[in-house]
Amino acid sequence: MKHKRLKILSVPIIVVVLSAGVARAQDPLPSWNDGPAKQAIVEFVKATTTQGNPQFVPPEARIATFDQDGTLWVEHPMYTQVTYCLERVAALVKTRPELKNKEPFKTVLSGNREAMARLSQDDLMKILVVTLSGMSVDDFSAEAKKWIAEAKDPRWKRPYTELTYQPMQEVLQYLRANGYKTYIVTGGGQDFVRVYAEQVYGIPPEQVVGSAGGTKFGYDKSGKPFLTKEPKLLLNDNNAGKPEGIHLMIGRRPFASFGNSTGDRQMLEYTKAGDGARLAMILLHDDAEREYAYGPAQGLPDTKVGTFTQALYDEAKKNGWTVISMKNDWKAIFPFESK
């Protein structure tokens, strides 16, 4: 009897799944509400990929760049990479016990969250340098991969890699389906983001541009060559560093760029200054309920991360960038919500 009932129930469920599948195939951006943001993306893709359109872009020049933290995934309450570095301090002092009683490492080891929140940018930089350099490229990659597979966001209790924005995943796929090469251009560490970008976004390591340190080529005792991560910054991929990094690593001006903070301003300006159709989009975090709301554009106090200032908002309006409202433009925020 129970068995029979289950069988009957299964029929309408299958029908629902199928019709959702059909709707998805027709709409490349199903998690976006109709509105100027969705329209801007679709019109840009149509104009630049339709043969004969005056704004047609040849396939080899189709480059799109995306900031990561706050644009492709959650950046609050703390950048994922900073959390990684803070958590690495405990492992680090095992091999370098002399750091145990030195600041800022002592504060980090205390576990006192309030004291940690008061650490200066200089302190954070010291922590980043010792936790992101001094080991081989392969060892770093293995450690970061292990951490990212296990660490969880405190609010959603899910791996950070699940906290990507479903609507942005759809934009990545839609652009790639139309011949665009998608790049991450992040202020975060290039090697850190490369560890998971392929699995999380389908973006291979060679398409991740980030803040990058030097490496040093050498040989181990058996004569095998390897690269060591050096505490020397080659590229600070924030602000003006973003277009500079794009030139260094890609060598072409993007046709589309996506950001969410003043750190992305120059990248958006550089993109928009090119000829033809150029898409510049900036994500406004205005959804305290489903994600976060921050930045003075909402009359909220400025924060350390993801600063979307009034000046940036004004520049966006003036220069024809499209502002994405998380609250109004997105039907769903995370992939796990739309499954």
Add this chain to the structure above:
Amino acid sequence: MKHKRLKILSVPIIVVVLSAGVARAQDPLPSWNDGPAKQAIVEFVKATTTQGNPQFVPPEARIATFDQDGTLWVEHPMYTQVTYCLERVAALVKTRPELKNKEPFKTVLSGNREAMARLSQDDLMKILVVTLSGMSVDDFSAEAKKWIAEAKDPRWKRPYTELTYQPMQEVLQYLRANGYKTYIVTGGGQDFVRVYAEQVYGIPPEQVVGSAGGTKFGYDKSGKPFLTKEPKLLLNDNNAGKPEGIHLMIGRRPFASFGNSTGDRQMLEYTKAGDGARLAMILLHDDAEREYAYGPAQGLPDTKVGTFTQALYDEAKKNGWTVISMKNDWKAIFPFESK
């Protein structure tokens, strides 16, 4: 009568062309003689791209790197880029007349080839810095593009861009047809090589890794953003700089690398140190008649460029790199010979 004869002659010619076309389709490397070098390439491609083979490499990891000067095109008697920089000095002193009577610019302007050949590495570096920086990225690109379209090699009286090696062009195409991403990894200037790499080799700007200077983001008088080439070296892409540059720009270890000098040693070592099938090949210039012969491996005196030393030859033999003999392995040298 004469007319009829010509008609009769044309028949066998068409047949020959067609059968050569068929042979080409069957052999991906028609300009290579049968031998260990050709065999090494074909076996590597088969092993790494055949599903089920223990040495199979997934498509996203298929990376192949090529030195440029002396590996993909002629580097004698002088690197093309050095010729460009020397020729730019005349244009440069028009805007910066104070350099006219200063060394090493004075010597370059004298046109005295013997005196120019005696310029030190430091002198050359000074010339490279002032001719490759201080202008916008777009201006540099336009100037270099114009020069490369007009300049000719003194021996063959052809544009430098025609002096690529036909057998290496076939290797590039063969690897790409088998899912490999092909990169140039050159000691030459990244921005210089990017100007022609797509047209000459089918390699897009984002797949050119080279010695790279910094750029500086700024705005012109109308507020339009642009990048200026700075005289600051970010990456010296020679020797140990090659694997370091590969890590910075690609983030994966190549499965195949091709070089021709001690400047490629570390790249070849780094490639060969990876797991599974790895192809390391080094080109020996031993064909004075069709191209050049240089390097002590031929008992010839060492030269400033493209140094293939005895130590490098010994390392190649010891580590399982394959030496390509230009004289014995290549049927044709240049594309214009096989057309």
